[in-house]
Amino acid sequence: MSFTLTVNGVVHTVEADADTPLLWVLRDSLHLTGTKFGCGVGQCGACTVHIDGQPLRSCTLAVADAGDRKITTIEAVSGPEARAILAAWVAGDVPQCGYCQSGQIMSAVALLQEIPRPSDNDIDLAMNGNICRCGTYMRIRAAIKAASQEVRAGRA
Amino acid sequence: MDDIAGKPRRSLITRRGLLVAGGIGGGTALVVGVAAANLTNIISIGAEKPDLSAFGPFVRITPDGWVTVVNKHQEMGQGAHVALAAMVAEELDADWDKVRVEAAPANTAVYKNLSMGMQATGGSTATANAWDQFRRAGAAARAMMVAAAAGTWQVAASEIKVKNGVVSHPGSGRTAPFAQLLDAAAKIAPPQSPQLKSPDQFTLIGTDRVRRKDSLAKSTGQERYTQDVLLPDMLTAMVAHPPQFGARVESFDGAAARLVAGVVDVFEIPSGIAVVASHTYAAKKGRDALKVTWNTDKAEKRSTGELLAWYREIATGKGKLKPETIHKSGKPDKAFSGEVFETSFDLPYLAHAAMEPMNCVAQVDGTRVKLTFASQIQTVDQVNTAIAVGTLPGMVEIETLSAGGSFGRRGSLTSDYTVECVHIAKKIGGNRPVKLVWTREDDMSAGCYRPLSHYQVSVKTDADGYPQAWRHIGVAQALMPVGKNTAAVEGLGKVPYVAMATDVDIQVYSPRFPVPVSFWRSVGATQTIMVTEHVIDQLARRAGRDPADYRREIYRRMGDSRRLAVLDLACQKAGWGKPLEAGWARGLAVGESFGTVVAQVAEVRLVDGRPVVRRVVGAVDCGLAVAPDQIAAQMEGGTAFGLSAALYSQILLRDGQVSNTNFDSYPILRINEMPIVETHILPSTNKPSGMGEPGTPVIAPAVANAILALTGRATRSLPFIDAEVVS
CATH class of the missing domain: 3.30.365.10 (Aldehyde oxidase/xanthine dehydrogenase, molybdopterin binding domain)
Structure with missing residues (x-):
């Protein structure tokens, strides 16, 4: 079947079975490999993308259900929150193996867009769907707080 | 960048x-x-x-x-x-x-x-x-x-x-x-x-300027992992594996799989039935459509409970399996009369569960092979690939990519997933690239686990309560095909609590059966440090001594200045001995692995019987610190890895089938459970020692020792929380 998707501001027409997870359309059809495959069942968050600004697991969303909603991936996430998160991630050397970090960052950017000054509890709630097997959680938390300060100070 | x-x-x-x-x-x-x-x-x-x-x-x-x-x-x-x-x-x-x-x-x-x-x-x-x-x-x-x-x-x-x-x-x-x-x-x-240069001339090494070069690429989705390899004309393959270890294909019907749009070929390889397709989801749907009859005549059909019961029987020495003596000194046969401290441990199979499920890209053109993947032991991967293809190891070119985690998994000595990919690429031939993709379920079900193990420990103490005789019986599958199974009791003979004993008897039984085992971050240290550090807290209690003081006395007697130094530093930074709020307790553990000595003090409380860890203060002596921030990162990550395993992890077999195949049944520590990990590096000008693994094995006994302090109850098996209950 043919589907029309808006990904990173570009309209694409892709051929895929209706039940194909959006993850595989992004990776195999559009070659946007920044979005990662980790579990396939929405448990690890490595495949997190923004759908109309909301963080969603692209491994459990069928391409047929994506509709005309705006899909944003790590390759094109933008705005002051995204800039601040990226800068904080690099400044804090958050990644180790790095495989989960696209998903972590997509969740973190969505958190800051929703809650500019997240509490520890807000961070726990927004980020506990994203597994990091390397255990970089302390640095993720610190980077989110640092990015929050930069955004609120208008420096991002 | x-x-x-x-x-x-x-x-x-x-x-x-x-x-x-x-x-x-x-x-x-x-x-x-x-x-x-x-x-x-x-x-x-x-x-x-x-x-x-x-x-x-x-x-x-x-x-x-x-x-x-x-x-x-x-x-x-x-x-x-x-x-x-x-x-x-x-x-x-x-x-x-x-x-x-x-x-x-x-x-x-x-x-x-x-x-x-x-x-x-x-x-x-x-x-x-x-x-x-x-x-x-x-x-x-x-x-x-x-x-x-x-x-x-x-x-x-x-x-x-x-x-x-x-x-x-x-x-x-x-x-x-x-x-x-x-x-x-x-x-x-x-x-x-x-x-x-001499260390005092260093201007970069040992400073906070030594920061990762890959953080930007890894924070923008640009880092290229095996999963991300895109090559012209590349095919993607998945493999249907036997449901039990040791089973094999009896027959299969690939007709329905071949009808799936995008499926290019279906054929048998030594490890199962391969479905080769133009893209990943087609390969998966094709695999789902396969009909395979498995021959389970030689399959392992036991459940974990049966295996553990068997291990306990083996440990009594009454079965057919004979032990290897790893270390013996003094006269242990006569040393255990009178009052003897005895305990036992059951430690589970553990999966690595790297975030990137195992995968490989292979091209085979006659006797020439190109592999593009996160190879960890290139020489072994070359040899195993050469055997599979019928070529020479030197003809196997490898482009090594960054791994989305490994924790030992990509160091499998059988090159299991690599060889699987090579067999498929060989059948496809013509130098056409084939990417083998394992799903999370494939990855978790494929074995190469940290071995299931059982330990029985007997300690006879002297009048002051210090070890005088130590008997340590281990039962675990061997990691290596030949040689003594020293990994099951890795480093035990040199642990000062054991080394101080006059009479020592260390024996290992190594049963052989089809469940594959391999190196899991910090390898045998996960077992040795868990067992010895929890035993020593129990011995300290028996002797009426503070666990830190009890260890200090042993380290002093044995002249173990490195353990003494990290213990003192960790205790000082953690406020050892100072009161905590009601319901909280500190647990201490010290361990040496890969030349590095780590001491950790964990602050723990129990909520509904489950341990919650809020803070872990660690001291580490890894020789000269080359990259201090990365040493801290490895202590943070190693602690998370060890804590995740201690709290939740176990691969359970049910009638030989793996029952924990994804993160819902094999939970991983998440951000809300991550303690604050403080790392204090002991200044040193000694040659650097390892840092990728030593942060992992100390946290489990530290938590067990805190639970002992809170409840008086000793831990005899891990994980602390049964994964099945959690899921």
Whole structure:
């Protein structure tokens, strides 16, 4: 079947079975490999993308259900929150193996867009769907707080 | 940023030369000698030799002024790239901001791990084995730059300075960046024994400037993992594996699978039925449509409970299996009369569960093979691939990519998933790239687990309550095909609590059956440190002593100054002995692995019977700290890894089938459960030791000891929380 998707501001027409997870359309059809495959069942968050600004697991969303909603991936996430998160991630050397970090960052950017000054509890709630097997959680938390300060100070 | 995009990648390979294999190893005490000269010659045939850069196989300096460090070690998150690059940059006096790292090609002769004799990353050896080698590589390149400048400027080499990639002669005011001196430097022979700096001359090593080179690529989705390899005409494969270890294909019907749009081929390979497709989801749907009849005649059909009951019986010595004596001293047969402390431990199978499920990209063209993946033990992967294809190891080219985690999984000595991919690519042939994708379920069900194990410990104490006789019976599958199963009691004989005993008896039973086991981050240390550190807290309680004081007394008696120092530092920073709020307790543990000593104090409380850990204060002696921030990162990550396992992890077999196949039934520690991990590095000028693994094995006994303090109850099995209950 043919589907029309808006990904990173570009309209694409892709051929895929209706039940194909959006993850595989992004990776195999559009070659946007920044979005990662980790579990396939929405448990690890490595495949997190923004759908109309909301963080969603692209491994459990069928391409047929994506509709005309705006899909944003790590390759094109933008705005002051995204800039601040990226800068904080690099400044804090958050990644180790790095495989989960696209998903972590997509969740973190969505958190800051929703809650500019997240509490520890807000961070726990927004980020506990994203597994990091390397255990970089302390640095993720610190980077989110640092990015929050930069955004609120208008420096991002 | 480690940006090599758009830059022509100079081939390091020519068609000549030798490949030398020396041994197989994965952790301490895991070396099997296969260094026979004839075998070396066999492996060598057809192999290739680097076309050396003027600065040797580890350093390239290019006209753009960048220094490229060619790293023989795989980057799997542990920071090997940055640590080894810093060694080169320090001695070269390079501009650290213009240093990048790339993975070395597979060539054992040039890129072997000096502590293993083959090209391999493991056993926390990257920094330690490369410490002299990579500093020499940088120092040699620096000497060449200095000689080039001295010749060009007609000044004495001794008057020349190098700083931040700029060569200068203060007397004449002349300066030149490395790039300007390349041609002249390339004509100078690299010195064999260049002068190395002493640690007090370091300006980069040991500072907080030693930061990762890959954080930007890994924070923007640009890092290229095996899963991300896109090659022209590439196919994607999935494999239907037997439901039990040791089962095999009886027959299969691939007709329905072939009807799935995108499926290109379906065929049997030694490990199952391969479905090859134009893209990943087609391969998966094709696999789902397969009808396979499995022959389970020789399959392992037991459940974990049955295996453990069998292990306990084995440990009594009444079964047919005979033990190996790993260590015996004194007269242990007569040493255990009267009152004896006895306990036992059951420790589960553990999966690595790296975030990137195992995968590989292979191209086979007759006797030539190209692998593009996160190879961790290139030499072994070359040999296993050569056997599968019917070619020579030297004909197997490997482009090593960063791994999305490994924790030992990609160091499997059978190269299981690699060989599987190679078999498929061989059938496809024609050099066509095939990417093998394992789902999470494939990854978790494939074995290569940390072995299931059972331990029985008996300790007879002296009048003061210190170990006088120690008996340690272990039951665990062996990690290595030959040699004594020392990994099951890794390092035990040197643990001071055991070493102080007059009578020692360490025995291991190694049952053999089809469940594959392998190296899991920190390997046997996960078992040895858990068992000994929890036993020692129980002995301290029996003796009425504070656990820290009890350990101190032993360390003093045994002259173990390193353990004493980390214990004191951790206790001081953690406020050991100071009161905590009601319901909280501290637990302490100390462990040595891979040459590094770690002490941790965990603050723990119980909520509904489950441990909650809020803070872990650690002290580490890993010799000279090359990359302090990455040492902290490995302590943070290693603690999370060890805590995750201790709280939740176990691979359970039910009638031989793996019942924990995804993160819903094999939970991983999440951000809300992550304690604050404080790392204090002991100052040292000793040679660096390992850091990728020693942060993992200490947290489990620290938590167990805190639970002991809270409740008086000893831990006799892990995990603390049953995963089935959680799910």
